[in-house]
């Protein structure tokens with residue numbers, strides 16, 4: 001893993017500068033730049049705090065958000081980051097519902113999955129919450145998954161990490177980047193010897209960043225309230241933690257990372273069970289999306305042959321699980337192994353059983369694109385699918401691919417521009433836009449779109465290179481003036497970063 005300190009890090013002061021300029025100069029791309037630099041990096045009107053002075057005062061919510069953002073640049077670039085729009089959309093829907101019942105319903109949360117079998121979930125300051133695929137597959141109900149997310153949301157709304165960090169003593173080397181690196185190491189990978197990579201100071205901090213028993217009990221208590229207010233089964237919380245504790249006893253010395261960052265005691269479980277007894281209990285059925293996400297994760301972790309055997313066996317047994325989700329998994333695996341006739345056959349049964357659902361519609365589209373289902377008008381299919389499920393990003397990506405194949409380039413650009421207005425921080429949309437411009441020979445716009453794709457992945461150097469290519473590639477006056485402005489700003493940020501990290 002590369003060090004966060006050698007990666008381009010956008011500093012607070014230059015970001016503020018950028019905000020002022022960006023608002024005035026940019027029009028079409030304004031939404032993106034504002035979303036990029038102002039929501040996360042609001043500035044104090046009277047000037048900026050020196051980054052070295054953090055220990056002298058409490059960390060502000062804006063600084064928390066910036067620490068989280070910096071950690072996210074690192075996480076998104078890591079190969080374990082699960083870049084799957086359907087799973088991310090599901091986690092954000094579930095997490096968003098829970099967060100709206102927290103003490104900070106206005107805080108912007110981002111939930112994401114890490115492709116790792118270890119049981120773990122972690123929160124970072126500013127509302128970024130990661131959950132390992134191993135944990136999603138270990139939960140036995142959606143209420144259990146919701147209880148882990150609620151606990152993490154409570155760590156964020158109680159500012160536990162910020163409170164730990166602001167109690168630390170820093171010397172002049174300390175910066176938000178060091179804090180971000182330490183938090184990242186402590187949260188996502190508590191055992192890794194990150195200290196040598198991210199600097200000794202971050203290493204020392206990392207060891208002090210495990211939540212205390214008081215933090216844990218507070219997160220349990222508040223998390224339980226979030227769970228109850230969101231209509232989930234509150235008994236799921238003690239049930240899940242108790243099962244983890246039992247599993248740990250069996251796997252001596254093999255404690256899941258989650259229990260190392262969130263110390264679990266008998267007292268905690270007893271406390272949870274006690275509170276739950278005083279709340280009305282009711283069984284809450286799992287949503288179909290929860291079941292489909294788990295089926296999709298199973299197909300991702302197995303070979304297509306293994307997945308076909310697994311889901312065929314489950315459907316044959318007719319005893320456990322959700323047959324709609326099992327058949328969804330089976331069709332996905334059949335499609336992957338190119339058994340098109342059988343995939344179409346099983347999908348016909350699935351369609352009769354399943355209610356309208358965006359993941360099933362996405363699969364229907366993929367069967368059509370592969371030729372397993374014959375459809376003479378794919379564009380009509382996707383037009384109607386994206387109208388029915390406008391928030392489902394996977395459908396938009398696939399629709400764009402179809403438009404490109406059919407050489408409907410201007411329709412593709414119209415769709416992408418609409419989507420970019422709605423989701424200005426989605427790097428995939430800029431990648432698709434760049435590909436469309438490339439086919440059209442519009443290289444200035446192609447490189448300009450790629451510059452946005454790179455900056456959204458936290459790659460400032462790559463973004464500058466693309467802006468330089470864009471500058472050389474065309475002569476549209478309006479576009480050129482935007483490019484030159486951004487290039488100047490991004491170079492200033494890079495220079496400021498080089499100066500800071502050279503200290």
Ligand SMILES: [Zn+2]
Nearest residue numbers: 211216219262
């Ligand atoms: Zn915890």
